[in-house]
Amino acid sequence: MDIPSAAPRDFSATNFLSRKSFVIGLSVIALLLLSTSPFYASRYTVVLLTTIFMYIVLTVSWTLFSGPTGYVSLAPAAFFGAGVYTSALMGFVLPLPAIIVLGGLVSSCLALVVGALTLRLRGIYFVMFTFGLVELLLHFILWWEVNITGTTGRVVPTLDNTTVYYLMLSILVAVILTAYFIKKSRFGLALQSIGECEEAAAHTGVHVTALKVTTFAVSAFFMGTAGAVMATRWTYIDPRIAFNLTLSFLPVLMAIFGGMGQLYGPILGAAIFTYLEEFLITRFPYYYMLIFGIIMVISILYLSDGLVGLVQKLWNRSWRVKHADT
Amino acid sequence: MLVTVLDILIAGLLMGGIYALIAVGLSLQYGVARVLNIAHGEFIMIGAFITWTLYILLKVSPLVSIVLSGPLVFITGFILHSTIFTRLRSSSPSTAVFEGKSMLACFGLLFIIQNTAILMWGAEIKGYSYLAFPVNFWGAKFAANRLITLGFAIAFGSAFYFFLARTRLGKAIRAAAQDPRAAALMGVNISRVLALCFGLGAMMAGLGGTLISMSYQIQPTMGLEYTMIALIVIVLGGLGSIPGSFIGGFLLGLVGSIVTYAQPGLALVAYYVIFMLLLLAKPTGILGR
Numbered sequence: 013m014d015i016p017s018a019a020p021r022d023f024s025a026t027n028f029l030s031r032k033s034f035v036i037g038l039s040v041i042a043l044l045l046l047s048t049s050p051f052y053a054s055r056y057t058v059v060l061l062t063t064i065f066m067y068i069v070l071t072v073s074w075t076l077f078s079g080p081t082g083y084v085s086l087a088p089a090a091f092f093g094a095g096v097y098t099s100a101l102m103g104f105v106l107p108l109p110a111i112i113v114l115g116g117l118v119s120s121c122l123a124l125v126v127g128a129l130t131l132r133l134r135g136i137y138f139v140m141f142t143f144g145l146v147e148l149l150l151h152f153i154l155w156w157e158v159n160i161t162g163t164t165g166r167v168v169p170t171l172d173n174t175t176v177y178y179l180m181l182s183i184l185v186a187v188i189l190t191a192y193f194i195k196k197s198r199f200g201l202a203l204q205s206i207g208e209c210e211e212a213a214a215h216t217g218v219h220v221t222a223l224k225v226t227t228f229a230v231s232a233f234f235m236g237t238a239g240a241v242m243a244t245r246w247t248y249i250d251p252r253i254a255f256n257l258t259l260s261f262l263p264v265l266m267a268i269f270g271g272m273g274q275l276y277g278p279i280l281g282a283a284i285f286t287y288l289e290e291f292l293i294t295r296f297p298y299y300y301m302l303i304f305g306i307i308m309v310i311s312i313l314y315l316s317d318g319l320v321g322l323v324q325k326l327w328n329r330s331w332r333v334k335h336a337d338t
Numbered sequence: 339m340l341v342t343v344l345d346i347l348i349a350g351l352l353m354g355g356i357y358a359l360i361a362v363g364l365s366l367q368y369g370v371a372r373v374l375n376i377a378h379g380e381f382i383m384i385g386a387f388i389t390w391t392l393y394i395l396l397k398v399s400p401l402v403s404i405v406l407s408g409p410l411v412f413i414t415g416f417i418l419h420s421t422i423f424t425r426l427r428s429s430s431p432s433t434a435v436f437e438g439k440s441m442l443a444c445f446g447l448l449f450i451i452q453n454t455a456i457l458m459w460g461a462e463i464k465g466y467s468y469l470a471f472p473v474n475f476w477g478a479k480f481a482a483n484r485l486i487t488l489g490f491a492i493a494f495g496s497a498f499y500f501f502l503a504r505t506r507l508g509k510a511i512r513a514a515a516q517d518p519r520a521a522a523l524m525g526v527n528i529s530r531v532l533a534l535c536f537g538l539g540a541m542m543a544g545l546g547g548t549l550i551s552m553s554y555q556i557q558p559t560m561g562l563e564y565t566m567i568a569l570i571v572i573v574l575g576g577l578g579s580i581p582g583s584f585i586g587g588f589l590l591g592l593v594g595s596i597v598t599y600a601q602p603g604l605a606l607v608a609y610y611v612i613f614m615l616l617l618l619a620k621p622t623g624i625l626g627r
Contacts, residue, residue, distance in 0.1 A: 084438055129618055136374060136437060136577075137621045140569060141614065147566055148610035155603050257562070261445045268442065298457065305449025309422065312443045316429060 046181060050174045058177050062245070064286045065180040066238050067266060069187050071282040072275075073234040074263040076191050077227045079272045080203040086260040087126065087142035090149055091119040091232040093255035095239025097153070100166040100249050108171070112179065112240045119236025120229040127225035143260070150255035157251065165250035168243045179241045187234045191275055194227070203227060269311050271318020280319055341477040346595050348475060352484045354591020355491035356546055360564055361571035361583040362495055363542030369578025370515040370535040372437055373423055376444040378568055379561025380451040381411050381540045385547025386556040387459055393466050400468055400552050401486070407548045408541050415540025418447070419533035427532075448561070455558035465555040487549040494545055498538075499580055511535055515578060563606070570613040576623030585624060 050058050070088050078085050095115035102111050130141045157164045171179075194200045202223055205213040214220045243249055262285070270281020288307065292300035315322060360382060367375045388407040392398040423440055430436035469483040502508035513521035514531045522528040546564075550556070571590050575582025590609060597608040616623070 082434075084441075133617060133621060135434060136368075137573075137617055139374070139438075139441065140573065141617050143569075144566070144610050144613050144617075148607065148614065151606045151610065155607055159603065261442070265442060265445075299453075301449055302453040302457070305446045305453065308446030308449065309443050312439055312446065313422065313425060316439075 043185070047178075050177055055173060058173050060287075060290055062173070062177050062180050063290070064283050065177075065184045066242055067262065067282040067286045068279050069180070069183050069234055069238045070259065070263040071266040071270070071278040072187050072191050073231040075267045075272055075278045076187075076194060076234075077224075077231040078264075079267070079278075080195075080200065080207045081224060081227070082207040083131070083224070084139050084264065085142045085228070086139055086264070087123075087145050087232075088235055088263050089146045089255055089257055089260035090142070091123060091235035092239040092242075092259050093146070093149060093251075094119045094122050095236035095241075096243040096249055096254040097239075098236070099240040099243035100168050100254075103169045103244070112237050115240025116233040116237040119232040119239070123229040123232030124225060127228040128221075131221060131224045131228065146255050146257055146260055150251050153251040153255070165248055167248055168246060170247050171244045173245075176241060176245050180238070183234060183237050183241065188275070188279070190230065190234070194230075195275060199223070199227075265308055265311070267318075269315060269318055271315075271320030271322075273317070274320055277318050277320040284319070342599075344476060344478040346599050347592070348478055348480060349598075350592035350595035351588060352480065352488050352591070353594055354588035355488040356550060356587075357567055357571050357591050358584045358587025359491040359495055359549070360543055360546040361568045361575065361587050362498060362580055363539035363546070364565075364568040365539075365572045365575070365578055365580060365583045366535050366542070367539035368572065370511055371419065371423065371532045371539070372433060373419075373440040373444065373536060374437060375536075375539065376441060376565060377448040377451060377561070378539070378543055379563065379565035380448055380455075381415065381543035381561075382547035382550065382564050383455060383556070383558060383561045384414070384451065385411055385544030386551035386560070387455060387464075387547075387558075388544075389548040389551045390464055390466060390556060391459075393468065400548055401490075404490075404545060404548050408545050411544025411547075412537045412541035414537075416533050416537030418540075419536035420529070422447075423536065424529050424533065427529075452558055452561065459558060461558060463555050463557045466551075468552050470553075481553060483552040487553055490549055491546075494542070495580075495584055498542070502580060507531075507534075567609065570609050572623075573613060573616055573621070574623055576625040579623070579625045582623055582625035 046061070049061065053061075070092065074085065074088055077083070095118065098115040098118045099111050102114060106114065126142070126145060130138055133141060154164070194203070202213065202218045205216070205218060206220055206224065210220060239254070243254075246253065263282070266282040266285045267278040268281070269285055270279065271277035289300070289304060292303050296303060317325070360378070363381075364375060364378045367373050367378070385407045388410060389400045389403045392403040392406070393400060422443055426439050426443060427436055430439060469486065470481050472479040473482050473485055502511060510521065510526045510531050511534070513524065513526055514528055514535070518528050518532075521531075547556075550564075567590070571586040572578075572583055573586075574590060575584070575586030590612070593608060593612065594605045598605045
């Protein structure tokens with residue numbers, strides 16, 4: 013099953029954002045602003061930005077695998093949760109950088125196993141499997157904690173907001189660079205060919221299974237590191253917090269909301285969606301989930317190519333109008 | 339010893355009846371309308387809460403409120419399909435795209451329905467007692483309401499099966515399941531038939547909810563667990579097969595009661611393990627093609 017990607021690229025006028033120097037300049041400015049923001053922004057802004065970064069990491073790493081291949085994975089919550097739990101179990105044992113890397117590695121190992129077992133399943137079965145995975149882990153750990161260790165929930169050593177902010181920002185930069193280089197490489201081209209026609213890709217010499225499993229594991233790595241970092245912001249975690257199914261669906265929705273044809277689509281989608289969620293929580297504490305649901309349905313109904321697709325459509329239209337006489 | 343075996347067997351059958359009924363609804367929605375309805379459990383929840391409200395406020399017997407909860411949920415489902423999913427279907431370039439998008443729309447619906455219910459009824463666990471006296475089976479005791487639940491589940495399931503197999507409308511539904519385009523060319527109003535299927539699937543869930551509310555506690559967040567179970571059952575029975583859903587439902591009910599006897603709390607884990615093994619070994623299920 014494939015999720016609609018943005019309309020085929022039109023090389024005439026739509027590349028206004030793809031011009032290399034412009035993009036690089038913009039990214040450098042954004043990075044400078046973001047890396048200095050704890051010095052001048054309010055504490056609230058820093059915390060909000062951390063949440064936004066987390067969702068961007070989840071969305072970009074989801075798109076890394078599911079965007080080109082068309083396999084809709086509902087496992088982000090499982091990989092994120094694996095990172096959260098690694099952090100909770102090892103929090104008082106290992107130094108911080110080791111925990112974060114370990115969180116990522118645990119998630120990738122999980123992804124390797126799951127991927128090797130299931131990536132031969134097509135379409136809806138893969139969706140169901142990954143959907144079930146989150147619930148399986150949740151209920152297994154619940155059972156384990158109640159019956160074997162006799163506890164539910166764990167205390168996680170906390171870090172100050174600024175440290176969490178910089179950690180998340182570094183993961184964000186890492187995941188965006190990884191996504192960019194994969195997209196530009198032969199590796200990315202091969203992934204794209206799997207999404208278009210898997211049999212044809214295999215016949216042209218692409219090692220289909222290995223490629224899919226590796227990319228799945230790479231995308232899980234970043235989700236795991238994000239989980240390991242975010243765990244330190246919550247002082248207490250239990251399986252229901254760590255393996256929250258909403259975290260499986262939100263990255264998918266954010267990617268679609270932003271548009272998956274370009275790298276900046278999911279980034280934009282995640283940022284706007286998270287800000288919207290935050291805004292609704294503060295404005296309508298009782299109704300925000302309801303409004304959020306309505307926004308989800310509307311964006312699926314009316315934004316089929318995402319925000320980026322919409323902008324490109326409008327841009328194309330105005331460009332055509334301008335050049336209509338020639 | 340015999341009593342224990344009987345205990346486990348009958349408990350499994352009683353649970354299995356409900357599983358089968360809710361799975362039939364989901365199977366219809368996915369098998370014909372191609373909507374993987376993640377919000378299926380929310381329709382169960384609505385059915386349960388309608389019944390609860392009627393019983394608490396007006397003392398209406400749950401067996402009477404079936405007449406109301408079923409049609410109400412059916413209409414909700416029908417309207418949802420004719421507005422949201424019909425539009426998605428016409429704007430999607432392929433079935434695969436439609437399946438992905440409609441599943442995500444269902445997730446949005448899950449949020450909407452669940453939170454509307456929380457606003458209306460509050461988030462607490464609720465329940466009522468109806469026909470809770472014990473009935474004796476050769477030494478094994480069961481509450482009367484569970485037996486009635488099983489009876490109704492079987493009755494609804496078979497009535498539905500005959501509707502599909504024998505009536506003209508049922509034929510149209512089966513035609514739409516096999517090949518929507520050909521069915522449309524043969525004069526089947528495909529949009530209406532698909533909306534009907536989605537509505538009927540929701541109705542099965544609503545009826546299931548009414549039955550569930552008689553013997554189990556209910557709360558607005560109860561839906562997802564039942565959705566998962568229904569998903570597992572339809573994969574077990576074969577996607578889109580109604581008899582398969584029934585067999586799968588009873589099988590899963592039996593497994594659940596055996597595991598609960600051996601290690602309470604692991605039943606859900608066992609379901610997921612079965613689900614995953616099944617997807618790996620035979621994703622087409624018992625009766626799947």
